[in-house]
Every structure is written in structure tokens, then in C-alpha cells.
Amino acid sequence: MSHEPQKSWELNCPVPLPVDGEHLTLAHGEGTRLTRKLIRDRIIPALGGGQLASMEDAARLSMPSKSLAMTTDSFVVSPLFFPGGDIGSLAVYGTVNDLAVSGARPLYLTLSFILEEGLPLALLERVLESISRAVEQTKVQIVAGDTKVVPRGAADGLFINTAGIGQLVEPVPPGPATLQEGDELIVSGPIGRHGIAVLCAREELALEPPPRSDSAPLARSAEVLRERLGTRLRAMRDATRGGVAAVLHEWAESCQATLRVHEAEIPVSPDVRGACELLGLDPLHVANEGTMVVAVAPGSTSDALEALRTTRAGKQASSLGKVVRRGIAPVTIVRALGTEQPLDDPRGAPLPRIC
Amino acid sequence: MSHEPQKSWELNCPVPLPVDGEHLTLAHGEGTRLTRKLIRDRIIPALGGGQLASMEDAARLSMPSKSLAMTTDSFVVSPLFFPGGDIGSLAVYGTVNDLAVSGARPLYLTLSFILEEGLPLALLERVLESISRAVEQTKVQIVAGDTKVVPRGAADGLFINTAGIGQLVEPVPPGPATLQEGDELIVSGPIGRHGIAVLCAREELALEPPPRSDSAPLARSAEVLRERLGTRLRAMRDATRGGVAAVLHEWAESCQATLRVHEAEIPVSPDVRGACELLGLDPLHVANEGTMVVAVAPGSTSDALEALRTTRAGKQASSLGKVVRRGIAPVTIVRALGTEQPLDDPRGAPLPRIC
Numbered sequence: 001m002s003h004e005p006q007k008s009w010e011l012n013c014p015v016p017l018p019v020d021g022e023h024l025t026l027a028h029g030e031g032t033r034l035t036r037k038l039i040r041d042r043i044i045p046a047l048g049g050g051q052l053a054s055m056e057d058a059a060r061l062s063m064p065s066k067s068l069a070m071t072t073d074s075f076v077v078s079p080l081f082f083p084g085g086d087i088g089s090l091a092v093y094g095t096v097n098d099l100a101v102s103g104a105r106p107l108y109l110t111l112s113f114i115l116e117e118g119l120p121l122a123l124l125e126r127v128l129e130s131i132s133r134a135v136e137q138t139k140v141q142i143v144a145g146d147t148k149v150v151p152r153g154a155a156d157g158l159f160i161n162t163a164g165i166g167q168l169v170e171p172v173p174p175g176p177a178t179l180q181e182g183d184e185l186i187v188s189g190p191i192g193r194h195g196i197a198v199l200c201a202r203e204e205l206a207l208e209p210p211p212r213s214d215s216a217p218l219a220r221s222a223e224v225l226r227e228r229l230g231t232r233l234r235a236m237r238d239a240t241r242g243g244v245a246a247v248l249h250e251w252a253e254s255c256q257a258t259l260r261v262h263e264a265e266i267p268v269s270p271d272v273r274g275a276c277e278l279l280g281l282d283p284l285h286v287a288n289e290g291t292m293v294v295a296v297a298p299g300s301t302s303d304a305l306e307a308l309r310t311t312r313a314g315k316q317a318s319s320l321g322k323v324v325r326r327g328i329a330p331v332t333i334v335r336a337l338g339t340e341q342p343l344d345d346p347r348g349a350p351l352p353r354i355c
Numbered sequence: 356m357s358h359e360p361q362k363s364w365e366l367n368c369p370v371p372l373p374v375d376g377e378h379l380t381l382a383h384g385e386g387t388r389l390t391r392k393l394i395r396d397r398i399i400p401a402l403g404g405g406q407l408a409s410m411e412d413a414a415r416l417s418m419p420s421k422s423l424a425m426t427t428d429s430f431v432v433s434p435l436f437f438p439g440g441d442i443g444s445l446a447v448y449g450t451v452n453d454l455a456v457s458g459a460r461p462l463y464l465t466l467s468f469i470l471e472e473g474l475p476l477a478l479l480e481r482v483l484e485s486i487s488r489a490v491e492q493t494k495v496q497i498v499a500g501d502t503k504v505v506p507r508g509a510a511d512g513l514f515i516n517t518a519g520i521g522q523l524v525e526p527v528p529p530g531p532a533t534l535q536e537g538d539e540l541i542v543s544g545p546i547g548r549h550g551i552a553v554l555c556a557r558e559e560l561a562l563e564p565p566p567r568s569d570s571a572p573l574a575r576s577a578e579v580l581r582e583r584l585g586t587r588l589r590a591m592r593d594a595t596r597g598g599v600a601a602v603l604h605e606w607a608e609s610c611q612a613t614l615r616v617h618e619a620e621i622p623v624s625p626d627v628r629g630a631c632e633l634l635g636l637d638p639l640h641v642a643n644e645g646t647m648v649v650a651v652a653p654g655s656t657s658d659a660l661e662a663l664r665t666t667r668a669g670k671q672a673s674s675l676g677k678v679v680r681r682g683i684a685p686v687t688i689v690r691a692l693g694t695e696q697p698l699d700d701p702r703g704a705p706l707p708r709i710c
Binding site: 026027029030031032033034035036054055056057058059060061062063064065066067068069070071072073074075076078097098099101102103104108110111112113114143144145146148149150151153154155156159161163165166168172175177237238240241242243245246249250285287345346347351352353355 | 527640
């Protein structure tokens with residue numbers, strides 16, 4: 001008796017997948033009766049209806065003001081389910097966070113699926129439930145969607161794209177190009193958790209307990225920072241692919257100063273530190289999905305930390321370093337013993353498909 | 356000597372792909388130096404910079420009014436290049452058209468790539484050029500983007516998602532739920548061209564000349580209809596997946612009347628008719644990508660046709676039928692000899708991956 005090898009996207013699925021359950025067929029994606037049935041019977045009810053229920057080509061929306069932010073992200077994470085999250089909530093939080101760190105209040109999202117023929121409908125439903133909970137939690141609305149089905153082997157289970165718009169709230173942080181000598185750097189929580197959680201789940205590394213992703217919405221953290229700091233808030237950025245190091249390098253390139261961080265201040269949880277040592281990774285290069293880097297005006301760190309620590313995602317917020325005159329390298333790290341070294345900007349990280 | 360089999364996505368690529376040229380690696384998608392280089396050196400210059408050049412997490416936009424439309428679509432067409440178009444222009448027109456038929460003036464688009472490791476960069480550049488031309492032609496701006504790279508075999512070459520927002524222009528057509536007995540139905544051009552063009556390209560059916568897709572923007576056609584008809588314009592819908600028949604069935608379901616079309620009036624080009632006969636397809640079920648169904652108030656067909664025919668995409672616009680009281684079936688077709696029959700709503704169409 002032969003068994004089909006388990007698909008990577010079935011790994012860690014939190015519900016048992018019925019072997020005789022319904023599976024997606026190409027016909028589910030052809031725009032005819034089955035597509036409408038899939039959307040009407042499964043997708044729309046799971047997401048609570050609203051604008052989606054009209055099934056028009058575009059949603060009609062009314063914005064509170066004419067100033068808005070817009071963003072998009074595709075999600076190809078493997079495996080689809082990992083400790084601390086899954087592709088569904090990740091796709092909602094990812095776009096919500098991009099809007100929030102840009103100084104906007106997230107309002108409306110679109111949701112587009114690329115599905116592989118043969119995907120169990122029970123698995124799709126599980127992802128929809130997760131999306132639905134994340135949407136409720138972040139108080140955004142999914143207003144338009146799309147569903148494509150590609151033949152077996154032409155995609156890996158399930159990809160999601162979300163795009164979103166939000167209302168810009170004044171004062172909008174002026175962004176990394178305005179960073180100046182003396183500005184201070186903060187990180188909103190322990191770093192590297194998402195990348196390590198996904199990597200351990202994918203490689204089936206049996207760490208106990210399994211490291212959990214930090215996947216979480218940052219809208220509330222961004223809001224309290226804006227309220228508390230006003231124009232003293234310079235820039236925020238969620239440290240996704242490439243980790244905190246990638247954000248620091250992008251910012252240093254924008255402002256042409258040096259960003260100096262202190263190794264002793266960087267919050268790293270013991271499990272992430274252990275896994276990174278085992279795998280030869282630097283937590284600064286590992287992806288986060290609910291942790292941001294923040295730049296504030298000189299002397300504002302303690303106010304910022306106090307505000308951040310009132311939020312769920314910011315309980316372990318910590319000082320990270322400061323902006324200094326451009327020196328030996330765009331980004332430097334002061335090691336525990338006090339020596340300052342350039343911090344690497346790797347050409348590519350060894351962690352594919354973490355979001 | 357063995358050769359790798361040609362990848363389906365290399366089919367019909369209009370530029371020769373250098374065998375020793377650069378190919379995408381997973382590192383191009385990891386958010387570090389190579390990703391920034393790909394985006395900064397290839398993607399942003401190809402798309403003309405603008406908002407994208409800041410490489411922030413979200414674009415900051417100013418809308419002309421607070422009323423807007425929002426939509427999204429993913430594109431997984433195979434092959435990537437086909438007579439009359441390619442995945443790049445298709446991804447722009449598709450989202451522009453969804454906005455236009457909803458009564459909005461298309462303004463801002465997001466653009467997200469899912470790329471397969473090993474894709475020749477020359478091919479990606481060809482797609483970017485096509486996107487760039489389509490963006491210029493439709494006068495929209497790409498304001499935010501995302502690029503993911505998945506391992507070989509986890510995607511089929513190149514998928515694109517676009518999301519878009521546009522300004523709603525009053526009077527906004529009230530939509531299919533408001534269709535009433537006596538309303539008239541129009542189609543903006545010969546039907547079935549996109550699906551047949553893609554199918555012939557994919558199956559390498561050697562029809563001479565090869566059928567060309569109708570892939571085109573519909574924003575101008577929608578605009579002239581709105582200007583000419585005002586509140587006499589009831590609904591517009593581009594007849595993509597599932598073809599004209601799928602639009603008619605969705606509309607009939609919305610308004611609970613019967614939509615009756617006349618076979619003799621339906622414009623079908625000789626090559627599409629020939630290919631459909633060969634393949635056993637009904638052109639009414641075959642996808643379009645630059646052709647829409649329009650519903651207008653009683654007596655407005657000639658005004659609508661006159662307006663449509665002033666536009667490039669509407670030169671061969673034609674009357675299609677009318678809305679009558681709900682009878683034997685939601686959608687009926689009057690055959691050449693005068694008999695009225697139900698028009699099928701297939702469960703699934705035999706044409707995967709046409710958009």
C-alpha cells in the first residue's frame with residue numbers, strides 16, 4: 001500500500017483534514033457556478049458579508065478624509081500554520097501593520113487567494129476563520145476579494161495577497177529620511193521570533209517548547225506612540241523580512257547618518273537565542289511580524305517606552321541605540337565589551353518563505 | 356546531451372532569453388540587499404519612480420474626494436505572453452476595468468509579484484515594460500508594491516496581484532440589482548477573444564493568423580457611457596472569467612428578472628467562431644479582458660452604442676438583448692430560428708488560467 005507524501009502545507013494544520021472531504025478543483029476558479037458557490041457559501045459567510053456580499057467588481061467606500069495611505073503584501077509562508085499564527089492572520093496583520101507604521105489608521109482591506117488544485121476545503125476554511133478573527137481584532141473591513149485556482153504543482157497550496165488603505169492621522173511621522181544625529185532608536189519587543197518559529201516548524205526542529213511567532217497587529221502600539229509623542233515621533237517600521245538589521249540599513253541609507261545599536265540592549269528571548277546559536281543566525285537578521293523599530297526625538301525614549309508598554313505588542317519594548325554622525329559604516333553595533341563594529345547587511349538571508 | 360524542457364512561461368516570450376543571463380534566486384526575495392537592489396535597479400526605474408521610489412511600507416495619497424472604489428485581482432495566466440497581450444498589461448487593465456465598470460475613475464494601483472526561483476530577469480523586465488506602458492496608457496499610478504520569491508516548483512514562473520482605488524464619479528450606476536423589465540443589454544465588442552487567444556497559445560494550436568486577445572482598458576468606454584447616459588446607465592461589468600454568460604447569470608440572480616439575449620446580435624469574430632466550433636466551446640462562456648456587458652434604460656441602446664463606438668475598445672459594440680419578466684430560466688437565448696432556450700450556467704468552464 002502506498003501513501004501520498006504529506007504536503008508541506010498540511011503540516012501543523014490545527015484541524016484534522018478529512019481524507020474523504022471536499023477538495024478544490026480547477027472549476028472552483030473558473031468564474032462560473034462553482035466559483036460563485038465557493039465565494040457565496042464559504043468565503044463571504046466566513047468573513048461576515050458586508051461590502052463583499054454584493055459580489056460587485058469593486059467596493060464603494062466612503063473615507064473619513066481625503067488623505068490616505070495604501071499598501072500591499074503577498075504571503076507565501078511555508079508551512080501555512082506555525083506556532084503563534086498562520087498565513088491567514090499574518091496576511092491581515094501584515095497589511096494592517098504597514099498602514100499603521102506609516103501613520104495611518106487601517107480601514108479597508110482587499111483579499112486575494114491563489115489556491116492549488118487539490119487543496120482540502122477544510123484547510124481553506126481554517127485559514128478563513130483565522131482571517132476573520134484577525135479582521136475583527138484589528139477592526140478593519142475586507143471589502144473586495146479575488147479567488148484563483150491553479151493546477152496541481154503550479155502553486156504551493158495557498159498564497160494570499162492583501163492590499164489595504166487607511167486614513168492618515170496628523171501629525172504623520174516624517175519618516176527615515178529626516179533622522180538626525182541624536183535621535184533615539186527603540187524596538188517594540190524581543191526580536192527574531194517569527195523567522196525562528198517558521199523555520200523550526202518547517203524543518204521540524206523539535207525544540208521544546210516550540211518557539212512562537214510574534215505575529216500580531218501593531219496598530220494600537222503605533223497609535224499610543226503618536227498620541228504620546230506627537231511630532232517627536234520620527235519614523236516607525238515593522239521589521240519583517242531581513243529583520244531589524246534590514247530596517248536599520250534602509251534607514252541609514254535614507255538619512256545618510258550612522259545608526260548605532262547596543263548589543264546589550266537588544267531584547268532576544270532565550271528560545272530565539274538558543275535556536276539562533278544552533279543555526280548560526282544573528283537574531284538581528286531574522287524576520288519579525290509584530291515587532292517594529294521606532295525612531296524618536298532626542299530624550300523621548302522613556303516616554304515612548306512607557307507608552308509602548310501599555311500595549312499588548314509592546315510590553316517588552318526596549319531601547320536599541322541612537323543616530324550618530326555617519327562614521328565607519330551605515331549601521332554599527334556596540335558589542336558587550338564596548339567595541340563598535342559594522343553590522344552586516346547580508347546580500348540575502350538564509351530564510352526563504354517566512355511571510 | 357540533454358536539454359531542460361522549455362518552461363511553459365517561456366512560451367511566446369517576445370524577447371530572446373539569454374541562456375547565460377541572470378536568474379532570480381531565493382535571496383532576491385529575502386528583504387535584504389539583493390531585494391532592495393532588484394527593486395531599486397529594475398522595478399522602480401521600469402515603473403517610473405514616483406511614490407514607489409521612497410520604498411516606504413505604504414504610499415501616502417491625496418484623493419480628490421472621500422468617495423472611492425476599491426478592488427483587487429490576482430493574475431495567473433498561462434502562458435505569460437499571448438497574442439494581443441501579456442500578464443503585465445492584463446494585470447493593469449484588469450484592475451483598471453474593475454474600477455471603471457463600478458463607476459470610478461481609476462487612480463492608484465498596488466503591484467505585487469510572486470516569482471519562481473530561476474525566472475530569467477530578462478523575462479521579468481519584459482513584463483515590467485508592459486506594465487509600464489499599460490500604466491501610462493491608463494493614466495494610473497503604481498504607488499506601492501511587494502516582491503516575493505518562492506523556491507523552484509512552488510509557483511509557475513510569475514504571478515501578479517494588483518489592487519486599485521479610484522474616485523467614484525456621480526451619478527454612480529445603481530448596479531445589477533436595480534435592473535427592471537424593459538432595460539436593454541449591450542456588449543462593447545466581439546466576445547470570447549481573450550480565452551480563445553490564451554487557449555490557442557497554450558495548446559500551441561496553429562491557427563493562422565493566431566487569434567488575438569481583446570485585452571484592453573475600458574475606462575474611456577465607461578466614461579463616455581456615463582457622460583452620454585447619466586442616470587440611464589444601469590450597470591456595467593467586464594465579462595472576464597465565465598464570459599458574457601457568467602455576467603448575465605450573476606445579474607439575473609441579483610435582479611430576479613430574466614435576461615434574454617439574441618443569438619443573431621451577439622458579435623463573434625470569425626476566428627473565435629472557428630476555434631470555438633473546433634473546440635466545442637460556446638463563445639458566450641469564453642473569457643474577455645477588454646469587453647463589457649452594459650445595461651441601460653429602455654430606449655437608450657442607440658445612444659449607448661453611438662457613444663461606445665467613439666472609443667477604441669467599443670468600435671464594434673452591439674445590442675445584445677433585454678431584461679424581461681422572470682420566465683422559464685434566469686438567462687435565455689433566442690436562437691437564429693426564433694426559438695427561446697435557457698442559456699447554460701456551467702458549473703465550471705474548461706478554460707483554466709486565462710487570467
